[in-house]
Amino acid sequence: MFQTFLIKYGEIAIKGKNRHLFEDALVKQICHALKRVEGDFHVYKEQGRIYIDCDPGYDYDETVEALQKVFGIVGICPVMKCADEGVQKLGDDVVKFLRQAYDRHDQSFKVFTRRPKKSFPIDSMEANAELGGRILDAFPDMRVDVHEPELQLYVEIRDEIFIYSKIIPGPGGMPVGTNGRAMLLLSGGIDSPVAGYMISKRGVSLDAVYFHAPPYTSERAKQKVIDLAKIIAAYTGPIRLHVVNFTEIQLYIYDKCPHDELTIIMRRYMMRIAEYFAGETNSHALVTGESLGQVASQTMQSLAATNEVCTMPVFRPLIGFDKQEIVDIAQKIDTFETSILPFEDCCTIFVAKHPVTKPNVNIIKRSEKKLAEKIDELMKTALDTTEVLLIE
Ligand code: ATP
Ligand code: MG
Numbered sequence: 001m002f003q004t005f006l007i008k009y010g011e012i013a014i015k016g017k018n019r020h021l022f023e024d025a026l027v028k029q030i031c032h033a034l035k036r037v038e039g040d041f042h043v044y045k046e047q048g049r050i051y052i053d054c055d056p057g058y059d060y061d062e063t064v065e066a067l068q069k070v071f072g073i074v075g076i077c078p079v080m081k082c083a084d085e086g087v088q089k090l091g092d093d094v095v096k097f098l099r100q101a102y103d104r105h106d107q108s109f110k111v112f113t114r115r116p117k118k119s120f121p122i123d124s125m126e127a128n129a130e131l132g133g134r135i136l137d138a139f140p141d142m143r144v145d146v147h148e149p150e151l152q153l154y155v156e157i158r159d160e161i162f163i164y165s166k167i168i169p170g171p172g173g174m175p176v177g178t179n180g181r182a183m184l185l186l187s188g189g190i191d192s193p194v195a196g197y198m199i200s201k202r203g204v205s206l207d208a209v210y211f212h213a214p215p216y217t218s219e220r221a222k223q224k225v226i227d228l229a230k231i232i233a234a235y236t237g238p239i240r241l242h243v244v245n246f247t248e249i250q251l252y253i254y255d256k257c258p259h260d261e262l263t264i265i266m267r268r269y270m271m272r273i274a275e276y277f278a279g280e281t282n283s284h285a286l287v288t289g290e291s292l293g294q295v296a297s298q299t300m301q302s303l304a305a306t307n308e309v310c311t312m313p314v315f316r317p318l319i320g321f322d323k324q325e326i327v328d329i330a331q332k333i334d335t336f337e338t339s340i341l342p343f344e345d346c347c348t349i350f351v352a353k354h355p356v357t358k359p360n361v362n363i364i365k366r367s368e369k370k371l372a373e374k375i376d377e378l379m380k381t382a383l384d385t386t387e388v389l390l391i392e
Pocket of ligand 1: 185186191192193209210211212287288290345
């Protein structure tokens with residue numbers, strides 16, 4: 001019965017001239033999200049509102065599900081849109097709305113009218129009373145409750161009239177594209193997809209980099225990362241996924257450096273490469289799935305040692321999260337089942353039995369000097385052979 005959605009968004013974040021940017025980005029992201037849904041949609045702004053008109057054959061559930069992934073949306077309201085043909089007709093439409101939208105008609109209710117269209121013959125208070133009366137006449141078992149109504153009926157009298165009673169929660173946050181772009185280090189694990197989701201929720205567009213170590217890591221491990229990128233792209237919009245062949249660099253580090261420092265040195269090279277591609281793609285920050293103390297490479301000292309090679313800020317949105325809290329989000333955003341598929345990760349292949357947990361940057365730098373002979377060439381080859389996949 002619903003051919004139109006009214007989209008509610010956070011008003012507080014968008015005072016003044018940011019409003020246009022915010023709304024335009026939101027419209028763009030809504031259009032992008034609806035590309036995944038069968039049917040034709042018309043998304044438009046009107047009088048400080050965003051509406052979506054849907055073609056008759058559209059799938060309601062799929063549409064709502066897609067919209068629930070668009071950051072910046074606070075509420076999704078399926079509305080009945082009617083022409084303004086006076087007070088009597090409005091009453092008829094409200095009764096028709098309740099008849100169609102609900103099976104039972106014995107609940108308490110309250111009518112909330114807004115009347116931006118001042119030429120409508122009665123004001124909002126009068127409309128509330130009039131429509132309440134019409135509802136009681138049509139459905140004798142319903143009753144008015146102004147304090148805790150079971151059903152809240154919203155009526156907006158604009159050039160057209162919008163009637164709705166349901167506000168389906170959206171994900172909140174800011175529309176992607178309003179807060180710059182960042183490069184996500186995306187592994188096949190549980191954490192990094194969640195980190196990407198979190199940063200994107202603040203309005204950041206994402207690209208990603210994955211370090212692949214064939215033949216130590218398989219094609220299926222790479223496919224898993226592509227699948228994860230696809231899942232989060234429903235929230236973040238298109239992602240350019242950079243697949244870096246990291247094998248030679250890893251083997252070289254393994255060959256030359258103390259084994260208890262392998263992880264930290266390897267991570268420093270990951271950060272250097274990620275920062276290079278961030279520069280190439282106009283990103284302003286790096287994003288990782290690290291959480292303080294989770295593993296040896298995520299102590300304060302280790303994080304400092306990996307940071308030391310970058311000049312861009314490194315965002316770690318999960319830094320204060322427990323594993324279970326991360327898992328809860330991974331389940332909510334549907335990455336968990338993919339993340340736990342048991343494929344090897346390049347970080348787990350070359351690990352030492354007893355990695356340093358409090359690396360000293362000067363000692364690490366000294367170890368890295370042992371790579372002087374070939375590392376520049378290996379880095380160049382890794383950058384030159386990186387494959388870029390567009391994930392939508
Ligand atoms: P995740 O669950 O995200 O894999 P993790 O708990 O396994 O994280 P680490 O292996 O220490 O932690 O990796 C920390 C972060 O480094 C990851 O969250 C990710 O951002 C990045 N990272 C690790 N391995 C890779 C990889 N192969 N490709 C891209 N990024 C990686
Ligand atoms: Mg991992």
